[in-house]
Amino acid sequence: MSLEQFKNRTVGTQVYKTLDLGETPKSGMDRFKQVVKRTFSLELFVGLWVTIREMGNALFGGNMHTVKYPFEKLPISPRYRAIHDMLRLLESGHYRCIGCGLCEKICISNCISMDTRYDENQRKEVSEYTINFGRCIFCGYCAEVCPELAIVHGGRYENASEQRAGFSIFEDMLTPIDKLNLQQEYDGFGAVTPNADENIKKTPLAY
Amino acid sequence: METTLVENLPEVTALGVIIKAIIILAVISALAGFGTYIERKVLAFMQRRLGPMHVGPFGLLQIAADGIKLFTKEDIVPQNANKLIFKIAPAITAATAFIALSSVPVFPDFTIPEMVFGVTIPLVGGVFVPSIASDINIGILFVLGMMAAGLYGPLLAGMSQANKWGIIGSARTAVQFLSYEVVTGLSILAPIMIVGSLSFVDFNNAQAGGIGSWLIWQQPVAFVLFLIAGFAETNRTPFDLLEHEAEVVSGYATEYSGMRWGMFFIGEYANMITVAIIASIVFLGGYDSSYELGWLMIILKISFFFFLMLWVRAAWPHVRPDQLMWLCWKVLMPIAVINIVVTGIVIMV
Numbered sequence A: 001m002s003l004e005q006f007k008n009r010t011v012g013t014q015v016y017k018t019l020d021l022g023e024t025p026k027s028g029m030d031r032f033k034q035v036v037k038r039t040f041s042l043e044l045f046v047g048l049w050v051t052i053r054e055m056g057n058a059l060f061g062g063n064m065h066t067v068k069y070p071f072e073k074l075p076i077s078p079r080y081r082a083i084h085d086m087l088r089l090l091e092s093g094h095y096r097c098i099g100c101g102l103c104e105k106i107c108i109s110n111c112i113s114m115d116t117r118y119d120e121n122q123r124k125e126v127s128e129y130t131i132n133f134g135r136c137i138f139c140g141y142c143a144e145v146c147p148e149l150a151i152v153h154g155g156r157y158e159n160a161s162e163q164r165a166g167f168s169i170f171e172d173m174l175t176p177i178d179k180l181n182l183q184q185e186y187d188g189f190g191a192v193t194p195n196a197d198e199n200i201k202k203t204p205l206a207y
Numbered sequence B: 001m002e003t004t005l006v007e008n009l010p011e012v013t014a015l016g017v018i019i020k021a022i023i024i025l026a027v028i029s030a031l032a033g034f035g036t037y038i039e040r041k042v043l044a045f046m047q048r049r050l051g052p053m054h055v056g057p058f059g060l061l062q063i064a065a066d067g068i069k070l071f072t073k074e075d076i077v078p079q080n081a082n083k084l085i086f087k088i089a090p091a092i093t094a095a096t097a098f099i100a101l102s103s104v105p106v107f108p109d110f111t112i113p114e115m116v117f118g119v120t121i122p123l124v125g126g127v128f129v130p131s132i133a134s135d136i137n138i139g140i141l142f143v144l145g146m147m148a149a150g151l152y153g154p155l156l157a158g159m160s161q162a163n164k165w166g167i168i169g170s171a172r173t174a175v176q177f178l179s180y181e182v183v184t185g186l187s188i189l190a191p192i193m194i195v196g197s198l199s200f201v202d203f204n205n206a207q208a209g210g211i212g213s214w215l216i217w218q219q220p221v222a223f224v225l226f227l228i229a230g231f232a233e234t235n236r237t238p239f240d241l242l243e244h245e246a247e248v249v250s251g252y253a254t255e256y257s258g259m260r261w262g263m264f265f266i267g268e269y270a271n272m273i274t275v276a277i278i279a280s281i282v283f284l285g286g287y288d289s290s291y292e293l294g295w296l297m298i299i300l301k302i303s304f305f306f307f308l309m310l311w312v313r314a315a316w317p318h319v320r321p322d323q324l325m326w327l328c329w330k331v332l333m334p335i336a337v338i339n340i341v342v343t344g345i346v347i348m349v
């Protein structure tokens, strides 16, 4: 079912399935007939059969649904907005952030704070970068605004802590250089869409 | 009527009965704890979950953890409660459940050996321990009576605790137990008429001829009625109205905590076991005394009934109180009476 059908709130246009509940008994005799019919059609045993079948499925069919949570985790959607990651360029291993400051500017809870300076080659480098996760509301604006897809949302959602303020510095969030080959490209909030190529229009240079 | 199972059994001494009582208490209490584990596991499997897994292998030590929790929890008595009755009520439930068990056969007879590994056992050596703690010849009547007396536990508990949910719970207790007492009694009357005795041993002997002689074949209607009433008397789904969390918080047990609550729990599980024992002896032939391991048969039958209670809990929704009353007085009781009349006519002809 596509999303449009769920979003359609106009009553009467949806395709509903009605359950066949039969007729509500009116007279006493009808009610009596219904009781007898339900008693002898053994509907209750269908219920018993279903549960024992599911038990067999679970025990012997490998259909157990329990996820042993701290040891096993379910995959989360790429659009889930968890603790941020800072990505690196795959070729050079240099961090992607160009120090433009857009994320700091857009952050609606003012929890990103950063500083930049010129390095010895007169290139901009990030000297300070912290996010206060006690304030962050995980809105995803920073990931969306970032022109380099440098700050993205990662998959770490277990962020209980002992204090309200919990700061992460740049190096904490940055992909470790030895794990560079494991770095996942981000396709969540703010990432390029899969059909981005089709959407590109030529710059009209003719005029 | 002759009620002894085998002739020339050793004499039953007071010491033997006391030992038996202690065995019943210890084993059934432990089984009640184990029953909670089994219940959680079976319900979990039927819902495709794993159930308790982390305490001990396969969560087996969960029972110990629960026990420690129950014993060490704070014992709260509400301010406006009638304190004496509030404290006594759980004991009534547990006590009546165990007293009922005193006259049903649990485990086979055995004699404690005089010596074990060359060491003489002091005091209890050579004592004969009977399978029934007190083999009274009106066993069934006594058990049913005791289970009916168990009604006072929830009833007093609910009324003494100064809690509205408790009052509703105890009102439901009175209504449900009293009504279904009628069905239990009437449904079991027909097999009693056929066997002509109220003793469990006679019931067992009357069905000694293998599966074909089980009373369930002669009295299928009574069996179904007894099972339904048994579910109601032990407060199991689909008749768990007494403490149905979604409606009355916890009914009569709302204000209870710690071991007092645990006693209600043990009593409930002991009652489940009692009903399972009665059903297996009266309708399914009981134990088989013709060979050495015949008593295993009754354990199997009891386990089946216990499993059935859990199975039904996983599968069926519970009924409303008015539906419960409707079912009892307008359906089950007439059927039970008709069944008795028909049985009587068949016996006379």
Ligand code: SF4
Residues within 6 Å of the ligand: A106, A107, A108, A109, A110, A111, A112, A131, A135, A136, A137, A138, A139, A140, A141, A142, A143
């Ligand atoms: S997710 Fe929102 S609140 Fe959190 S750092 Fe990014 S912009 Fe700020």
Ligand code: SF4
Residues within 6 Å of the ligand: A096, A097, A098, A099, A100, A101, A102, A103, A104, A145, A146, A147, A148, A149, A150, A151
């Ligand atoms: S928006 Fe991206 S590139 Fe700009 S400072 Fe933030 S992380 Fe760096």
